[in-house]
Amino acid sequence: MASLTIRKLDEGVKTYLRLRSAQNRRSVEEEVRVILRELIEGREEPLTGSAAPATLSPAPTPQRTSALAEASVTLIIGGGIAAFKSLDLIRRLKERRIEVRCVLTQAAQQFVTPLSVSALSHERVYTDLFDPQSEFDAGHIRLARDCDLIIVAPATADLMAKMANGHADDLASAILLATNRKILIAPAMNPLMWSNSATRRNVAQLGRDGVTFIGPNSGEMAEAGEAGVGRMSEAIEIATAAERLLRPPVPRPLAGKRILITAGPTHEPIDPVRYIANRSSGKQGFAIAAAAQAAGADVILVSGPVDLDDPAGVAVKHVESARNMLEQVEASLPVDIAIFAAAVADWRVANAGEQKLKKTSAGMPPLQLVENPDILATISKMKDKRPPLVIGFAAETEHLIDNAKAKLKRKGCDWIVANDVSPATGVMGGDRNTVHLLTRNEGDIAVDSWPVMTKDQVATELVAHIAKSLANKPLEPAK
Numbered sequence: 001m002a003s004l005t006i007r008k009l010d011e012g013v014k015t016y017l018r019l020r021s022a023q024n025r026r027s028v029e030e031e032v033r034v035i036l037r038e039l040i041e042g043r044e045e046p047l048t049g050s051a052a053p054a055t056l057s058p059a060p061t062p063q064r065t066s067a068l069a070e071a072s073v074t075l076i077i078g079g080g081i082a083a084f085k086s087l088d089l090i091r092r093l094k095e096r097r098i099e100v101r102c103v104l105t106q107a108a109q110q111f112v113t114p115l116s117v118s119a120l121s122h123e124r125v126y127t128d129l130f131d132p133q134s135e136f137d138a139g140h141i142r143l144a145r146d147c148d149l150i151i152v153a154p155a156t157a158d159l160m161a162k163m164a165n166g167h168a169d170d171l172a173s174a175i176l177l178a179t180n181r182k183i184l185i186a187p188a189m190n191p192l193m194w195s196n197s198a199t200r201r202n203v204a205q206l207g208r209d210g211v212t213f214i215g216p217n218s219g220e221m222a223e224a225g226e227a228g229v230g231r232m233s234e235a236i237e238i239a240t241a242a243e244r245l246l247r248p249p250v251p252r253p254l255a256g257k258r259i260l261i262t263a264g265p266t267h268e269p270i271d272p273v274r275y276i277a278n279r280s281s282g283k284q285g286f287a288i289a290a291a292a293q294a295a296g297a298d299v300i301l302v303s304g305p306v307d308l309d310d311p312a313g314v315a316v317k318h319v320e321s322a323r324n325m326l327e328q329v330e331a332s333l334p335v336d337i338a339i340f341a342a343a344v345a346d347w348r349v350a351n352a353g354e355q356k357l358k359k360t361s362a363g364m365p366p367l368q369l370v371e372n373p374d375i376l377a378t379i380s381k382m383k384d385k386r387p388p389l390v391i392g393f394a395a396e397t398e399h400l401i402d403n404a405k406a407k408l409k410r411k412g413c414d415w416i417v418a419n420d421v422s423p424a425t426g427v428m429g430g431d432r433n434t435v436h437l438l439t440r441n442e443g444d445i446a447v448d449s450w451p452v453m454t455k456d457q458v459a460t461e462l463v464a465h466i467a468k469s470l471a472n473k474p475l476e477p478a479k
């Protein structure tokens with residue numbers, strides 16, 4: 001098949017390619033590949049901005065070459081025996097959905113071939129600083145910047161010396177000098193090279209420059225009879241270290257805490273087919289459950305009938321009536337924190353029909369209402385299994401703060417999240433909420449009013465308040 005030399009294309013085409021590839025953070029070659037693929041698939045990914053010729057329409061945000069990749073790495077392979085382990089490293093990184101573009105030093109090509117590296121990475125391999133094809137668009141700068149992380153494995157004593165002293169006389173060192181990305185290096189060398197005072201100085205300098213090291217490990221060397229510190233870390237260790245730099249662990253301030261949350265309305269039967277309900281959608285309680293789970297808590301969600309998917313990683317107990325809800329809440333104890341966001345019906349029908357009630361000439365059947373159990377008050381006033389932190393919700397249509405303060409005192413809970421649910425607010429069933437957090441404060445009640453937020457944001461904020469309060473005053477463990 002004929003090959004295409006970008007250098008020989010018309011000036012106008014080259015300018016277009018240069019602009020488009022810069023905008024999409026791809027090399028010109030990759031951009032041509034994308035254009036051809038789009039052409040075959042019948043779609044076009046255009047160019048935006050003032051630089052775009054008038055005939056071109058807006059472009060999407062820059063993409064990675066692989067739609068599945070979540071991050072990308074430039075892997076520089078140095079000239080050491082351990083270079084063969086980098087072949088496995090490519091596989092380990094790709095398993096983690098990390099795109100890998102490889103650069104081989106001249107010496108590295110004595111140990112592994114560009115062909116095997118490119119077959120494993122599914123990408124072109126870069127070897128030369130003075131390569132007209134890739135330097136057409138300053139390829140070394142692109143390799144230095146068009147990635148989320150640079151890994152040097154194996155990092156030879158020579159490469160480390162070049163890095164520490166700012167050399168840029170080959171492609172690998174020029175990339176390392178031109179980058180503003182994090183650098184992870186996996187040294188590999190003979191123990192005497194590693195302990196040499198020149199290498200010690202270079203290691204110290206690179207540490208000061210913010211380079212992250214993985215290894216070297218100690219063990220047998222390739223040279224017969226030699227052992228000590230200098231073995232390159234295993235591919236899996238390097239991939240794990242890379243992943244940690246690319247995806248730092250999210251803080252999990254509620255790890256180890258068991259949290260119970262109620263959500264949604266309750267349905268109080270009139271007969272087997274009819275019920276009394278309210279307009280609660282369950283969205284706020286579900287959002288809190290998801291936020292608590294994301295913060296590392298072990299979450300149990302007791303939900304009334306709602307039209308929502310169960311949040312991932314949360315143990316959900318589905319119930320119908322207030323009495324079912326109380327049963328499941330009690331069965332879930334002990335917990336460290338209980339958040340009662342459900343809109344539990346205050347009353348139920350005392351004489352719910354066993355069969356469907358029929359119209360009769362005697363007129364409407366009398367529906368006698370009796371009070372439902374008060375779940376918030378019951379749990380707040382428990383003697384032995386009371387959770388150390390009990391949070392209630394107050395949904396009010398008038399005198400919001402006064403009613404919420406009274407509820408906090410009456411129910412015996414620790415915090416109240418008060419929200420105005422009058423129809424004009426659109427809170428019931430909607431996606432936004434305006435809440436006030438009421439907390440007990442040295443015999444008084446403090447009110448913290450939050451701006452209008454989405455229910456997800458309210459949930460995140462509430463979880464952050466819980467985490468902060470735990471950090472200030474750890475809870476007694478749940479009994």
Ligand SMILES: Cc1cc2nc3c(=O)[nH]c(=O)nc-3n(C[C@H](O)[C@H](O)[C@H](O)COP(=O)(O)O)c2cc1C
Nearest residue numbers: 078079080081105107108156157158159188189190
């Ligand atoms: C067989 C052989 C094995 C080598 N292994 C290593 C090694 O593990 N670590 C190292 O720092 N240098 C090693 N070297 C020396 C490097 O290949 C040499 O310093 C080279 O210039 C490094 O080039 P680079 O840093 O551009 O890859 C080895 C040399 C040979 C001949």
